[in-house]
Amino acid sequence: MANSPKKVQNPKPSSVLIDPVYSSMITLLILVMACIEICDAVTVVDVYRLVQYDIGGVPFGSRLASLNHHAGSSFFSSSSGAAADLSRTVLILPVRELNLTFIKEYITHRKPLGGLLLLLPPAFSLNSESVGGAHHDSAKDLMKEVLVELEQLLIHANTPVSETITFFGFNRLHLHLFMSDVESRIKFSINPIMYLLMEYICFRYKLVVAVPEPKKVASPTIANIQGWLPGLKADGDSNQLPTIAIVASYDTFGAAPALSVGSDSNGSGVVALLEIARLFSILYSNPKTRGRYNLLFGLTSGGPYNYNGTYKWLRSLDQRQRETIDYAICLNSVGSFNNDLWIHVSKPPENAYIKQIFEGLSNVAEELGLKVGLKHKKINISNTRVAWEHEQFSRLRVTAATLSELSVAPELLQNTGGLSDNRHFVDEALISRSVKLVAESLARHIYDLKGKDINIFADNSSLAVNPSYIRSWLDLLSRTPRVAPFLSKTDPIIMALKKELADHTIEVNVQQEVLDGMFTFYDSTTGRLHIYQVASVTFDLLLLLVLGSYLIVLFSFLVITTRGLDDLISLFRRPPSRKVKTA
Amino acid sequence: MTMFHFFNCAILTFGPHAVYYSATPLSEYDTLGTSIKAAVVYLITALVKLVCLATFLNVSESDSFDPYQELLKALIGFVDVAGLYFALTQLTHRNISQYHKFQAVGLGWAFADSVLHRLAPLWVGARGLEFTWDYIFQGLEANANLVLSLSLAALGSLMWLRKNKPKTLIPIIYVCAGIVATMPSITSYLRRGLGWHLTKIVGFELFTSLVMAFISWQLFAACQKPSN
Numbered sequence: 001m002a003n004s005p006k007k008v009q010n011p012k013p014s015s016v017l018i019d020p021v022y023s024s025m026i027t028l029l030i031l032v033m034a035c036i037e038i039c040d041a042v043t044v045v046d047v048y049r050l051v052q053y054d055i056g057g058v059p060f061g062s063r064l065a066s067l068n069h070h071a072g073s074s075f076f077s078s079s080s081g082a083a084a085d086l087s088r089t090v091l092i093l094p095v096r097e098l099n100l101t102f103i104k105e106y107i108t109h110r111k112p113l114g115g116l117l118l119l120l121p122p123a124f125s126l127n128s129e130s131v132g133g134a135h136h137d138s139a140k141d142l143m144k145e146v147l148v149e150l151e152q153l154l155i156h157a158n159t160p161v162s163e164t165i166t167f168f169g170f171n172r173l174h175l176h177l178f179m180s181d182v183e184s185r186i187k188f189s190i191n192p193i194m195y196l197l198m199e200y201i202c203f204r205y206k207l208v209v210a211v212p213e214p215k216k217v218a219s220p221t222i223a224n225i226q227g228w229l230p231g232l233k234a235d236g237d238s239n240q241l242p243t244i245a246i247v248a249s250y251d252t253f254g255a256a257p258a259l260s261v262g263s264d265s266n267g268s269g270v271v272a273l274l275e276i277a278r279l280f281s282i283l284y285s286n287p288k289t290r291g292r293y294n295l296l297f298g299l300t301s302g303g304p305y306n307y308n309g310t311y312k313w314l315r316s317l318d319q320r321q322r323e324t325i326d327y328a329i330c331l332n333s334v335g336s337f338n339n340d341l342w343i344h345v346s347k348p349p350e351n352a353y354i355k356q357i358f359e360g361l362s363n364v365a366e367e368l369g370l371k372v373g374l375k376h377k378k379i380n381i382s383n384t385r386v387a388w389e390h391e392q393f394s395r396l397r398v399t400a401a402t403l404s405e406l407s408v409a410p411e412l413l414q415n416t417g418g419l420s421d422n423r424h425f426v427d428e429a430l431i432s433r434s435v436k437l438v439a440e441s442l443a444r445h446i447y448d449l450k451g452k453d454i455n456i457f458a459d460n461s462s463l464a465v466n467p468s469y470i471r472s473w474l475d476l477l478s479r480t481p482r483v484a485p486f487l488s489k490t491d492p493i494i495m496a497l498k499k500e501l502a503d504h505t506i507e508v509n510v511q512q513e514v515l516d517g518m519f520t521f522y523d524s525t526t527g528r529l530h531i532y533q534v535a536s537v538t539f540d541l542l543l544l545l546v547l548g549s550y551l552i553v554l555f556s557f558l559v560i561t562t563r564g565l566d567d568l569i570s571l572f573r574r575p576p577s578r579k580v581k582t583a
Numbered sequence: 584m585t586m587f588h589f590f591n592c593a594i595l596t597f598g599p600h601a602v603y604y605s606a607t608p609l610s611e612y613d614t615l616g617t618s619i620k621a622a623v624v625y626l627i628t629a630l631v632k633l634v635c636l637a638t639f640l641n642v643s644e645s646d647s648f649d650p651y652q653e654l655l656k657a658l659i660g661f662v663d664v665a666g667l668y669f670a671l672t673q674l675t676h677r678n679i680s681q682y683h684k685f686q687a688v689g690l691g692w693a694f695a696d697s698v699l700h701r702l703a704p705l706w707v708g709a710r711g712l713e714f715t716w717d718y719i720f721q722g723l724e725a726n727a728n729l730v731l732s733l734s735l736a737a738l739g740s741l742m743w744l745r746k747n748k749p750k751t752l753i754p755i756i757y758v759c760a761g762i763v764a765t766m767p768s769i770t771s772y773l774r775r776g777l778g779w780h781l782t783k784i785v786g787f788e789l790f791t792s793l794v795m796a797f798i799s800w801q802l803f804a805a806c807q808k809p810s811n
Contacts (some may be wrong), residue, residue: 006735021584203714206712208712315745415743531716532712533713533714534712534713534714535588535714537587540587540588540591543588543591544587544590545721547591547594547595547598551594551598551599551602554599554602554603554606555605555606556606557605558602558603558606558607559607562607562608563607564604565607
């Protein structure tokens with residue numbers, strides 16, 4: 001080969017410096033694992049394994065964990081390269097130029113594939129700059145659609161994909177160089193002679209990911225956090241005060257558990273709940289403004305798994321307490337809508353309570369310039385699928401409704417805050433409006449202000465919705481992956497949410513439960529990918545040949561110059577002459 | 584497979600020494616003892632150089648070329664020459680002709696240099712999965728170093744062991760010896776000051792070592808004629 005193999009930039013052992021702005025193309029310096037192993041790879045990248053789980057014993061997602069194959073590029077996904085055997089190749093595909101039909105084909109036709117590495121744009125990384133969702137650009141929206149489809153495809157993929165290992169990584173600058181190198185080599189090797197050269201003599205890239213054998217997560221815990229804000233009991237009133245519950249589920253699920261931050265589903269709901277709690281705690285701190293309703297705030301877990309956490313939480317509540325609940329409002333994805341919100345109910349719309357809730361919300365919505373629609377979905381008791389959180393309440397005959405920007409009930413493991421649900425797609429201004437909507441309508445109900453033209457949480461008042469509070473909590477949640485089985489009992493985010501609720505409410509409880517047996521999860525979600533440039537055995541043999549001949553030539557040269565040519569010839573003639581002598 | 588690569592680089596680095604020993608009459612005259620003594624002297628010299636460097640040199644953070652530091656390094660490099668002088672003149676050798684003495688000393692010197700400077704990086708680095716050309720270049724450098732050591736030993740023996748030399752050749756001998764002795768400084772200047780790529784440097788080293796070897800061979804042959 002004429003050109004010497006290009007060396008991808010060697011990482012220097014220094015501190016981690018993550019590039020926040022992709023467009024400025026600053027190279028990423030990676031921390032070398034120097035203390036344990038001498039990392040002599042060309043590149044070391046953090047990769048995230050596709051989630052591995054079972055539903056009722058049926059395996060889904062990635063089964064294998066370690067990877068040790070040669071690199072292949074997206075060229076194979078095109079038609080001319082489709083016939084190649086990829087059972088010992090890892091395909092590296094940037095999501096930006098992904099050919100979804102190719103992946104679908106691989107899954108449906110069960111073709112063998114050594115591994116799959118999907119490269120996400122750096123803008124989707126956890127530490128990227130937090131830009132509000134106001135800057136919608138069509139490229140990002142398109143990317144989001146592709147990611148959503150890809151994620152659904154991979155999550156629900158059965159056995160074929162499970163025999164290959166799928167990883168997600170981020171497409172940083174040095175990976176670009178590496179990939180263009182791989183691409184050019186593959187294109188070069190269409191010619192069979194060049195292919196032989198490439199295969200056997202030249203250098204190939206080998207991708208190694210060493211991940212510990214995935215083990216079942218023994219008893220995945222879900223932690224429900226509840227906060228209780230008692231109302232004002234009038235003297236001499238022995239009856240229990242009615243309660244209003246505000247609930248949001250905070251955990252997520254996605255194709256890459258370590259990347260599932262769920263900014264909209266349901267980070268926006270959690271942030272809205274915390275802000276509402278804060279506002280009402282200000283109102284309830286003064287006995288003069290304390291309402292005659294108790295407020296129960298619930299941050300539930302187990303949302304993607306048919307709202308298992310909500311189910312367990314409701315059953316743990318004292319029955320009398322449960323009976324005092326007037327109604328419950330569940331928040332689900334309120335961060336990226338276009339002036340349209342939906343209230344989903346399971347009781348028929350003619351029901352008096354439902355009408356009351358709906359009217360209260362739509363009156364406030366009108367003032368805020370939003371449109372609120374009502375959607376009714378009957379519950380089927382025999383069906384285990386619980387699409388909305390309020391259905392868990394309705395099964396216990398508690399009036400409840402879900403406020404959401406989604407108009408259609410999501411399927412199992414859909415809209416659960418996966419890869420595509422990123423900080424970029426959430427607008428904190430919209431969350432503020434949702435907060436105002438809910439808080440205002442709640443307050444009007446609690447303080448019986450129907451018909452009066454009073455705006456309690458007006459802007460520029462002491463009870464105004466605080467945008468920086470929303471933004472900081474949203475940023476925190478967008479940096480924290482929250483897949484429930486992988487959160488420990490005392491995970492920092494759970495502790496943080498508990499502390500925050502404790503600040504705003506009088507009594508806080510954390511309830512730890514075990515996730516129901518239908519779902520099983522396996523760990524080993526992240527790993528490090530080492531990309532080595534390796535020479536084939538043929539190269540080493542050739543080198544040995546060259547060196548051997550060099551040494552022989554050197555030997556002969558030295559013998560000839562120092563002892564003379566005759567000596568060299570005599571070296572080869574000695575054995576026969578001895579034989580002659582002895583004979 | 585990577586042990587294979589290590590093996591390849593090892594024979595490139597150390598093979599020529601063994602070949603030189605067996606090919607030339609050195610093996611017939613059993614000059615192994617001389618070579619070993621020269622190797623030991625080299626080790627002691629290296630130790631002395633290390634101590635001097637540690638005492639007098641301040642390590643700079645950047646990789647740039649600092650003339651003052653390089654000058655100091657060159658001066659300390661002359662400790663090398665002193666060591667070679669010691670090995671050639673002061674050690675008692677068996678009765679071998681000068682012609683073979685300088686070869687044995689040069690060989691032992693170069694072998695010790697290769698082992699000290701190149702064996703450890705080779706063992707640690709070449710066995711890894713990742714392939715780099717570095718170790719092959721290192722082997723080529725070892726070859727060039729062998730030739731340079733031999734020429735330096737030849738010139739040294741001319742300077743210190745041979746009593747009657749043609750007057751005209753003496754300054755040339757000293758100049759050539761000086762060039763060969765300062766070769767390490769020259770290469771480091773090229774690498775750091777001019778920023779030459781590794782391939783160019785290795786090529787330069789090989790070329791100059793061959794040239795210097797040829798020159799010293801001619802000088803040696805020229806000095807040999809009158810004394811017979």
